[in-house]
Amino acid sequence: MTTTGGAVTAAAWNWATVAIAVAAAIVAVELVRRVLKSRLIGERWALAGPFVRRCTWPGFASAVVGTVKAAYDPGMPGSDSRGFQRLLALLLIACVTWLMIQAAYAVTDVVLDRLTRVEGERNRRARRIRTQIALVRRVSAAVVVVLALGAMLFTFPQVRALGAGLLASAGIAGVVGGIAAQSTLGNMLAGLQLAFSDALRLDDVVVVEDEWGRIEELTLTYVALRLWDERRLILPVSYFTTNPFENWTRHESRILGSVYLRVDWSIPVEEVRTELYRALRNNPLWDQKDWTLQVTDITPEGLVELRALMSAADSASAFDLRCDIREHLVTFIRDKHPESLPRLRVETPARR
Known part of the structure; x- marks a missing residue:
């Protein structure tokens, strides 16, 4: 007792x-x-x-x-x-x-x-490093989890040999994983290839499947593309290694934007060019670098096509700048030169 x-x-x-x-x-x-x-x-x-x-x-x-x-x-x-x-x-x-x-x-x-x-000239390099860090830490987390599972197996004498094999032999894990999940491993390798080849980065502006958007998330298995209307296009990483796509910010974030106007032949081009430069100087979205106004075509309807070209720091700024300049030039032509608004001419034979 x-x-x-x-x-x-x-x-x-x-x-x-x-x-x-x-x-x-x-x-x-x-x-x-x-x-x-x-x-x-x-x-x-x-x-x-x-x-x-x-x-x-x-x-x-x-x-x-x-x-x-x-x-x-x-x-x-x-x-x-x-x-x-x-x-x-x-x-x-x-x-x-x-x-x-x-x-x-x-x-x-x-x-x-x-x-x-980070903004400006260093933005592209910063986005590349962000992409690589995000993918490397996901890979590291997966490796740590695998090692932890192997350590857990060591606590069971009956399966200690299996735990040792998991920790010491990456070849066995590769063979088993390759047989069981070939597509998943292919996407993981494609994700690492994209990150370290600098072919795709977070916040890159791309055109995929005729859709314009920005890279919102880049993982080891999929890429989330945020479209201009806030939809999300989800694609496997391997898509970007096997299919062509447009990357508008591949070498730098700065981008050129264009505005097209179709007006009458009486338009004073030099005056419109001066007004374009004045509008750009007063717009904070312009990066103070490139601009021009050119007569680029004569349409089948007999109109003169003007192209206003301007540069911005990134694609989002370029889109807003194009909208601002288009609105400004339309208002300028309507108020100052209404005779140059688009018109169709029809020639009729004289009566005898």
Whole structure:
């Protein structure tokens, strides 16, 4: 009876020790979180915000599970300590993996946020680096998860050989994966090829399947294209390695825009050219570089075609600038030169 009572007392003391240790771990993590949050308020450390946002819950989970595993006495009588220890080991591996991935994402979030705000001549290089970082961290997260699964297998003696094979032999995983998911692996390789060949970047302006849009998301398996009317066109990554597409911002973000006007032969071209330059100088969307006004064609209806060419920092600015200039020139011709508005001439034979 005394032995039983002593065992119960020992078990109760063991669990009390575990509870105290868990409480201390939670308090420690909360203190760290508060310190990081205070740094965030003062903006004294750029990593504070991403760490607080991404690592709070993984940190609590890792601290609790790790503390329980360290404080728990496996020799406590009357309990299935082997099974409980294995469960704690599996949970600890999962929590630490979660924490590592979120910490890596927090570090790269700072870089990606700074690159998002880069404009001007360095914008193209910034978008290329953003694309590569986004894909590399996805690949890294997948590798960490695979390694964690292999470590979990090591906790089971019956399948330890399988775990060793998963960790040490990438060839087996490649063969199995290639047989089971050829299209998925093909898309993953295509995604890495696009990112590191600089053929496609986030925020690139492309024309695909006769649709104009901007690259909104580029993953290892698919590309999300945000169209001009806010629709989303989802395409597999392999599409961009096997089909032609237009990339309007391949070498630089700056782009040329054109406005076409069809007017009467009486239009004073030089005066319209002067008015175009005046309108561009007063428009903040113009990048102060290229512009011209040319007579480019005579239409079958007998009208003169004018083309106003102008440059802008990016495709979105170019579209708005074209709309502004088109509206300005239409108003100018209508108010100042109404005789030059489009008209059709019909010649009738004279009566005898």
